[in-house]
Amino acid sequence: MTADRKAGRPSLAQVAALSGVSVKTASRALGGEPRVAPETRSRVRDAADQLGYRLNGVARELRRGASTSTLVGLLIGDLANPFYSRLAGGLERDLRMRGLQLITASTDEDPEWERRLADALLERRVRGLVIASTATAHAHFAAEHRHGIPFVFVDRPPVELAADTVLLDNHHGARQAGVHLTAAGHRRIGVVGDLSRLSTHRDRLDGFAAAMRVAGVANWADYLVENAHDVAAAEQAVLGLLGRTAPPTALFTMNNRITLGALRALRGHPAPPALVGFDEVDLGDVLGVSVVAHDPEDMGRRAAELLLDRIDGHRGPARQVVIPTRLLARGSGERPPTPAATAGS
């Protein structure tokens, strides 16, 4: 009966026509502006309801200029990684208090897709962008950044761009892990890491290397496996290490997914090696997994702080926030070297 099917979404002009007022009055009535007669306002509202009208935010945004957007973008490697989702949670809560809405997109650690996502969000004129970037250069964002769009880099620093940044203390955390294990007497420590191109990986490796240097463990890199990007790869890597003639007496798993893979590999092992992981893992306390912990929510909150500050007009130079780490000894990291460890399998 109603002829509104298929006609596309109705415009303000149609609402105005139906309610017998000018387009501008309809805009005023629906926009909550003051100078409208109550009777007119309700007539316009009725017409809008009848047509199923919804404001065209695209047109509004164009007319008003970019500063009215309430959307903030977050680009991360993987939604399903609890580190990122907790970071997103902390960020979101603080943005919401300011009426800003967080939209998150996953790059799958693909630099090209990351660029396309960033483009899509920037073209849509988001109010700001928070990125855990997988790319190796960010000059691409220089123009936007100069034009005043707030950028905050989290977890991984920008390259060739001076922008606000929130990082973990990767070096220190990994050094703690190394010190902890060598102090317990371990000399053969299996180290399993993520994609070698990631700055977090390199920083953690540096920190661990520093601990090895201090402890006088020269050949530690013999037990290093890199590019274990998912749980299954990590499990295989650990199984490989354990199968060696002189297997490691301890493991340092350099992120949460790798720790999960290691725990899977160690299942039912009669004399499991000691284990320290970077990042918290679910049920880590229940399972007694020693980890280098930190606070992803706080990272999100600090990122929100930097971003909101820029949105409020702060113009100073790029700032950098470092989130501390602390080692939680829960049992797995305190196991001594197995006596028979020198024997091959």
Added chain:
Amino acid sequence: MTADRKAGRPSLAQVAALSGVSVKTASRALGGEPRVAPETRSRVRDAADQLGYRLNGVARELRRGASTSTLVGLLIGDLANPFYSRLAGGLERDLRMRGLQLITASTDEDPEWERRLADALLERRVRGLVIASTATAHAHFAAEHRHGIPFVFVDRPPVELAADTVLLDNHHGARQAGVHLTAAGHRRIGVVGDLSRLSTHRDRLDGFAAAMRVAGVANWADYLVENAHDVAAAEQAVLGLLGRTAPPTALFTMNNRITLGALRALRGHPAPPALVGFDEVDLGDVLGVSVVAHDPEDMGRRAAELLLDRIDGHRGPARQVVIPTRLLARGSGERPPTPAATAGS
């Protein structure tokens, strides 16, 4: 030196002026249209680079009409819940293959915030919307839906709206859990559930009740605790159940967060009750946790399928897909009732 600071983002007109061509030619050159002299094209490109120009997607979208958007929205309760993030992962992969970009926002199970997020995305004219809705009515979306915007409801069905839906087989899964536990001899089963208003909760409860009816367990609801929405609340709920004079000999934890809370509560327990959880949990296999499992990624893929079909112009009536569940017996669910269970604490 360059006077481009603070001037806002440059427009096509400025690029055109700098390169000495008309706005339309600049548009053609940057848009990759064919009829442009190579030399002109590179001149325009240089000017764009120099100014740090980026296409204004808002204006383009307005000019071209909504059908060009490549953004699909996903609204979920909580980013940090692995069920949702895996669903998002499955959805995203299939959308990406079609060049569509998924943006995810978290409603925090707040119906009002959900509405505002949906409004923001719909006003921005996303190409489609996938919702795990926490609201109790969706007539609000009726107009958009009639105007052809594709909606897919996941995990929870729409109310007062006929739209495509992907659901879990909650009833069957919960019934399986109940049958499994009663078959092992349990008669006092602690049941811990999420917010009682959620349809998933009600469906699971119905399924469990059906199993109890068949097994002849009349007073099962005496051991029911609802509205345990986070891990801490679930832990408390389980501790409360265990502290009763006649504690349950088994637990049915109705979602993944609740299962985590229960595992925490059961830590170090000398004779833990049997446990079956709904949803998979990380390390569930390592820990030997019996669960009613399903495939969240598949849920995402099916949602993508329905959505893409609509985007491709399918106009049929609303469809409903049900994702099966299966019980994974890993140990925790097969523990028999503890003999001394009738004794109080």
Added chain:
DNA sequence: CCAACCCATGACAACGTTGACGCCGCATCG
């Protein structure tokens, strides 16, 4: 040598909204 054609480019309008401004009529005030 002129017609027919194509290529590169430009002028113009339109997408849907809102800010700036103007106009009319009625109430208020000196």
Added chain:
DNA sequence: CGATGCGGCGTCAACGTTGTCATGGGTTGG
């Protein structure tokens, strides 16, 4: 009683882009 004010409403232009149509110069072919 005329000036002033203001409430209610309309007209117009502009945001930045792209589709349509037009134009001028060069090439091709009969």
